[in-house]
Amino acid sequence: MNHHCMFCELRMLENLLNMHQLPDEIKEKTAREFFSYFSQLPENILSPQVARDIHVRIKKLTGISDPYKELKQKCNTMMLEMLPELRDRVSSSPDPFITALKLAIAGNIIDFAKSTDFNIYGTIERVLNSSFAIDHSAQLRSGINKAATVLYIGDNAGEIVLDRLFLEQLNHPGIIFAVRNEPILNDATTDDAIAAGIPQFAKVISTGSNAPSAILSEVSAEFSQIYNSASLIISKGQGNLEGLIDEKDKxxxxxLMIKCDHIAGLLKVKTGDYVIKNNRNTI
Amino acid sequence: MNHHCMFCELRMLENLLNMHQLPDEIKEKTAREFFSYFSQLPENILSPQVARDIHVRIKKLTGISDPYKELKQKCNTMMLEMLPELRDRVSSSPDPFITALKLAIAGNIIDFAKSTDFNIYGTIERVLNSSFAIDHSAQLRSGINKAATVLYIGDNAGEIVLDRLFLEQLNHPGIIFAVRNEPILNDATTDDAIAAGIPQFAKVISTGSNAPSAILSEVSAEFSQIYNSASLIISKGQGNLEGLIDEKDKxxxxxLMIKCDHIAGLLKVKTGDYVIKNNRNTI
Structure with a gap:
C-alpha cells in the first residue's frame, strides 16, 4: 500500500473522529492506535480493507453503526427527485444507452470518502458534455446484449438511483445487483437499493463483506457463486475497482469517475476523468 | 498533543514527501516510520518540535537543507515591492502605529505550514478593515515606549518585511529581532532578515534552535540571556505562541493570525481572527 493511500485513509480516520462527540483523550488514544496500525500495515492490504478496519473500530467506539445514515437518505431522496427529469433526458437523447451510462458514472461523484461537498448538477452536465477517458462502452453494450446474467456491483447511496436509471434503460432480465453487507461510509446497502427502486429491475444481493469494495477473498458464498457464474460483471466506482483490478478470469x-492520482496513474488517465474500462481490453 | 495537531503535522509530512522526488518505496518506508513515531509521541511534546523532527528527517533523506528556499525569496521580494506603497498607507493613516501593527499581523498569512496558496493583498485589506479579536495594542504601545529592550521573535519569510515596516514605525533603539537558527518550513532565517532590511532597525540574532518556534528549553545561551533581560517580548505567529503560551515570568x-481551531479554542477566538494578546492581561 503506497503512502498516498495511507495518508488518504488517515484523512478518513480524522474525518470520522471529528464527526463524533468523544472525549479528546479518547480521540487521541484512538489516533495513536491507528498510527501504530498504519506503521505495520501488511504490504498487500487494500485501501478498502483499511477503510473497513477504521469504520469497524469507530463503530465499536461510538456505538453508532451508521454515521452517514441521514446523509445517505438525503442523497437517495435528492436523486429520486431528479429522476423524472433525468429519465426524460435519457429517452430524448440520440443514444439513450450512452446517456444513461454517463449519468450512472456522474452519480459516482457522490463519494463521502473524498468529500460530502459534491456538485451533482455540475457533474451531470460535465459528464454529458465529455468523452470517456477510456471508452469501452461499445463492448459493454454488446456484452450485455449477449449476457445471460450480469452482476452489477453497486457503490454509493444516491448514486444508486442513477444506476437504477441505467438498469431501466438496459431492461435486461438477468441482472443481479450487489450492495454492501453493512453500513460503511456512504456505500449503498439493501435499504438504499430498495429506496432507489432497484428491485424492480434486478435481483438485489449483498457482497457478504463489510468492506467498501468487492474483495473476492472476503465475499459470501452466495456472492462468490453469482460472481463465478455471471456472463459479465459491472464494477461501479473506485472501491470496487481496487478489489477487482487484478482479476483476469471474468x-x-x-x-467510474477517477478520484485520485494514484488510481489515475494505474489506469493512465487523470483525476476527474470518466472511465468505462473492460479488464480484457487494453485499448 | 491532541489528535488535531497530530493529523495537522502528518499533513505537513505528506506535503514534504510529495514535494520531493524520491522512490515510492522510500516514501512508504518513511511514512511508516513516522506513523510509528506518532503512535509514541510524548504527551508534552509541542507541535513545532514534531514539525522540526519531520524536517530534520526529510532533510537527511533528501540532502536538501531548504526545500522552501526559492519560495521564501519570492515572498521577500514580493513584500519588498509592496513596501513603499504600504509605508505610504502607514504614514497617511490616522494611527500609524496601529496600521503598521495590523500590517505586521497581515504578513502572518504567509505560512506554508497551512498552504503556499495565500492571498496577501486580500488579507491586508481585511486586516486594515477589521478589529482585533483580542486587542491589547494599547498596552503594547505603552509597554514599548517604556521598554529599554524589546525582543521581537520573528516568524516567516515575506512576513518579515512587514515586521520591518512595524519596526520602522516603532523607531526604538533597543530592539533585538530573533530568527530561526536554520531553515525550517518558510520560517525566516538570518538571510531573510538581511533581505528584509531588518538590521537597519534591530539587532538580529537567532533562537539557536531549529524548531519553528521559540522553545525555551531548546534555545541558545545568547537567546536565553536576551529573553531573560528583555523588558518586553513580541512573539509573532502561531509557532512562537505554541512555545511561549505557558510562560508567566516575562x-x-x-x-498573530489564528490558523486553526485548536489555537482558536485556547485563546477563545475564531480561526482567521487577528490577535494582539498580552500574556499578563486576560481582558
Missing amino acids: NIFFM | NIFFM
Whole structure:
C-alpha cells in the first residue's frame, strides 16, 4: 500500500473522529492506535480493507453503526427527485444507452470518502458534455446484449438511483445487483437499493463483506457463486475497482469517475476523468 | 498533543514527501516510520518540535537543507515591492502605529505550514478593515515606549518585511529581532532578515534552535540571556505562541493570525481572527 493511500485513509480516520462527540483523550488514544496500525500495515492490504478496519473500530467506539445514515437518505431522496427529469433526458437523447451510462458514472461523484461537498448538477452536465477517458462502452453494450446474467456491483447511496436509471434503460432480465453487507461510509446497502427502486429491475444481493469494495477473498458464498457464474460483471466506482483490478478470469467492466492520482496513474488517465474500462481490453 | 495537531503535522509530512522526488518505496518506508513515531509521541511534546523532527528527517533523506528556499525569496521580494506603497498607507493613516501593527499581523498569512496558496493583498485589506479579536495594542504601545529592550521573535519569510515596516514605525533603539537558527518550513532565517532590511532597525540574532518556534528549553545561551533581560517580548505567529503560551515570568505580546481551531479554542477566538494578546492581561 503506497503512502498516498495511507495518508488518504488517515484523512478518513480524522474525518470520522471529528464527526463524533468523544472525549479528546479518547480521540487521541484512538489516533495513536491507528498510527501504530498504519506503521505495520501488511504490504498487500487494500485501501478498502483499511477503510473497513477504521469504520469497524469507530463503530465499536461510538456505538453508532451508521454515521452517514441521514446523509445517505438525503442523497437517495435528492436523486429520486431528479429522476423524472433525468429519465426524460435519457429517452430524448440520440443514444439513450450512452446517456444513461454517463449519468450512472456522474452519480459516482457522490463519494463521502473524498468529500460530502459534491456538485451533482455540475457533474451531470460535465459528464454529458465529455468523452470517456477510456471508452469501452461499445463492448459493454454488446456484452450485455449477449449476457445471460450480469452482476452489477453497486457503490454509493444516491448514486444508486442513477444506476437504477441505467438498469431501466438496459431492461435486461438477468441482472443481479450487489450492495454492501453493512453500513460503511456512504456505500449503498439493501435499504438504499430498495429506496432507489432497484428491485424492480434486478435481483438485489449483498457482497457478504463489510468492506467498501468487492474483495473476492472476503465475499459470501452466495456472492462468490453469482460472481463465478455471471456472463459479465459491472464494477461501479473506485472501491470496487481496487478489489477487482487484478482479476483476469471474468469479463469485468469498470465504470467510474477517477478520484485520485494514484488510481489515475494505474489506469493512465487523470483525476476527474470518466472511465468505462473492460479488464480484457487494453485499448 | 491532541489528535488535531497530530493529523495537522502528518499533513505537513505528506506535503514534504510529495514535494520531493524520491522512490515510492522510500516514501512508504518513511511514512511508516513516522506513523510509528506518532503512535509514541510524548504527551508534552509541542507541535513545532514534531514539525522540526519531520524536517530534520526529510532533510537527511533528501540532502536538501531548504526545500522552501526559492519560495521564501519570492515572498521577500514580493513584500519588498509592496513596501513603499504600504509605508505610504502607514504614514497617511490616522494611527500609524496601529496600521503598521495590523500590517505586521497581515504578513502572518504567509505560512506554508497551512498552504503556499495565500492571498496577501486580500488579507491586508481585511486586516486594515477589521478589529482585533483580542486587542491589547494599547498596552503594547505603552509597554514599548517604556521598554529599554524589546525582543521581537520573528516568524516567516515575506512576513518579515512587514515586521520591518512595524519596526520602522516603532523607531526604538533597543530592539533585538530573533530568527530561526536554520531553515525550517518558510520560517525566516538570518538571510531573510538581511533581505528584509531588518538590521537597519534591530539587532538580529537567532533562537539557536531549529524548531519553528521559540522553545525555551531548546534555545541558545545568547537567546536565553536576551529573553531573560528583555523588558518586553513580541512573539509573532502561531509557532512562537505554541512555545511561549505557558510562560508567566516575562511580559509577552502575542501577535498573530489564528490558523486553526485548536489555537482558536485556547485563546477563545475564531480561526482567521487577528490577535494582539498580552500574556499578563486576560481582558
